[in-house]
Amino acid sequence: MQEKLTINYTNDLHSYFENWPKIAGYLKGNKQKLQDAGETCWLVDIGDHVDRSRPIAEAFRGKANISLLNEAGYDFATIGNNEGITLDYDDLYHLYDEAEFRVAVANLHTKTGKDPSWMEPSWVVETTGGVKVGMIGLTAPFPDFYNLIGWDVQDPMEILKQEIGPLRSSCDVVVLLSHLGIYADRDIAAAFPEIDVIIGGHTHHLLHEGEYVNQCLITTAGKQGFYMGEVEIIWDTEQECITGKHARAIPVADLEDDADTAEQVAVYSENAAKAMHRPAVVLPDPMPCGPYEDSRAMDLLTDYLRRWTKADLAFLNAGVLLDSFPAGAVSYMDIHRICPHPINPATVPLTGESLEQIVNAALQPDFVSFPLKGFGFRGKVIGKMIYSGLTFDITGTEAKPVAKNLKIHGRPLDPKKLYTTAMADTFTFGSLLPNIKQAEGKKYFMPEMLRDLLLEAFQEIEK
Template sequence: MEEVIHIYHTNDLHSHLEHWPSIHKLVAERRRWHEGAGDEVFVFDIGDHMDRWHPLSDATRGKANCRLLNEAGYDAATIGNNEGITLPFEDLDSMYLEKDFELLVANLYYQDGSRPKWAKPYHVYISNSGTRIGVIGITVNFARFYDQLGWKLNDPIDELKHCVEKLKDETDVIILLSHLGIHDDEMIAGMFPEIDVILGGHTHHILHEGKEVGSSLLAGAGKFGYYTGHVTLKIDRDTKEILHKKAVLYDMNEADQAQDEREMAEAYFVEGKELMAETVAILPENLTADPLQHSELSKMLTQALREWCDADCAFMNAGMILKGLKQGNVTKFDLLEICPHPINPCTIRMSGAELKEVLLQTRDEKWPHLQIKGLGFRGTVMGVMEYDGIEFQPKGNYTQIFINGKLIEAKEHYTLAIPDMLTFGRFFPEIQRAEEKRYWLPEFLRNLIEWKLATL
């Protein structure tokens, strides 16, 4: 006799709630079907369900995302970097207090070494046939950022090893919820043959029929709710041996749509907008913005960046500002709309020689139209570079650079303020190599705009 276990999974929704009503409908209907047939059903989310670009997520600090998972009947979830490092400590620590599911994240601790009461490393489910199913959650190792926010994040592989050692003799099936990315998932499959299924996220990989690595089946459902994953396990009821594994993805653009899906998704947005209606400033005139032009708004943010970080100088790409602000009341929603990125200020201490090299690179003609994806960026193009405390003056065949009116000196050291996005990509090698970096958490760039507007 065979036992059938159905596992539905989502990952990296990033608060793109356009298809959430249909995902909710799918997992609820499938649960009824399968349970009616006597099969087991589990529904898991693999992290980054929340993203603070969406007003409902930002206004509720992720609590609305927890509510949505509750309403859809999820059994367990893990956290991604958007839950973990884009929220202040107090907000993450309270986000899941009203959850109806298991929150699994083996490598997250308070700094005193204890675990949050709302999280645990794994959970063991017992099926109606007595099959013991161990489910583990781990998240990507951005320990430096967690530490600055007041958390302790351990190495996920070390924590996974402890969990597998504990579960391998106490369970019949082990499932991993991994917000580490496809390359780590493949490595884990080779290191831990005891893990039967790895449900992945973080790198937004799409595995239409899964991927077998060693004895593990890997699955991933892309991003933004475009797909919902479904893994089916067939297990011998007596021996508990897995007889068959299968993975498929359902395209939510082609799936049976929830009634009034668009209206429901719009209602989530309107709910968040109303929660963010607080006025933060009153403008006497419009402040325009254009990524391909220098503007008062992008200049203001660059100045705020330098002042907030008490830096010698700053530069920023104008593409950070998506649109201008209109005369009159400016609300928290307006600031979210023009600057939706989960990007923090960052300062770098570097020599004048290194800084000069970086600043000369910023004048490359490729930057304004360069299209950017990832790195927390929610815009489209890099845009022109705005500077504060920095001046370029041509002299003969070369360019002189002045920092606060003084010619840059090669052996002097300067503190440069930039958006943290510019430290992650391959934009500026000197910045990537720099050892003295400070990330200013938990403030986003839009918080600096709010702060600057209040001083005008």
């Protein structure tokens, strides 16, 4: 005798609700069909369902996302970094208060010692045929950010060393709900043979049929709901072991919308627009913006960033402003639409020598036009770098510009001196500007985002 367990999942929707009615329609229909046939089907979300760059998530601080997951009949979830570090402490603490599904996150705890009631490290649940399935959830560790907003995030590998043995001994099948990314998932599969299936997210990889590391099946389904995932596990009841594991990514484009879900999304969208169309500031003059040019709006934002962080200088890429601002009343929706990124301010101590290298790197045409993806950035290209407190002349050629005569507040740049430099936290990740990634003493500012500083900068000139 064999029993089949089906797990349908979503990962990294990023509040891209354009596809949600199709996803919800399929999930509800497939779950009902399998349950009517006496089979077990569970619905799982792997995190980053919330994304505050989208109006519904911004207006309702993720609570609308939870309502939509409830309506679709989800059973289990873990959290992503967009739930974890773009919401303030109270918003995350209460995000899942009304959830009708269980939330596993084994490597996150509040610093107060009293975790929210919804937060569980793991659990064991049974299929209709009595197969015991252990699930454990892990989220991407960003300790510098979590610490600032009152949470303690732990190393996923260390948590697994502590938790996986007891969990394995109490169940037949182990499934990891992982918002760690494909590279961490592969490392975990190699290090922990106790895990049968890893359902992943975070790095937005799309595995059409999953992949195996040793005997562990790894699966993940891209981003923004263009695909959803399905895992089938076949259990032999006589041999008491898994005899088959399969994964597939299901394209969403040609699926039918669920009418009730479409209506629910439309209502949330309308209510979000009403809440965010309140006037935020009145601008005396229009402010044209473009990614490849200087603009007054970028000058105001960069200068305010420097003063707000008490830095020696600041720089920001013009690509963070996605449109121009008209004269007159500007709403919260306008601010959000033009600067939607979940990006926080940061300061980094940099030597004058490093600053000169960064300025020259940022001048190059391929850097300015680079189509940056991820790291909180929701624009199209990096754009021109705008500075406050730093001036320089440009020599060289159009293809290879060179910065000369760099000065900080009118004084020549000292190659050996450390300067506190304010920037978007985007540049502290990845390898875009290696001098920044390698620098020590980074400081992040939370929960404020760039758009909060932009509004405050505009309010200064309104006065």
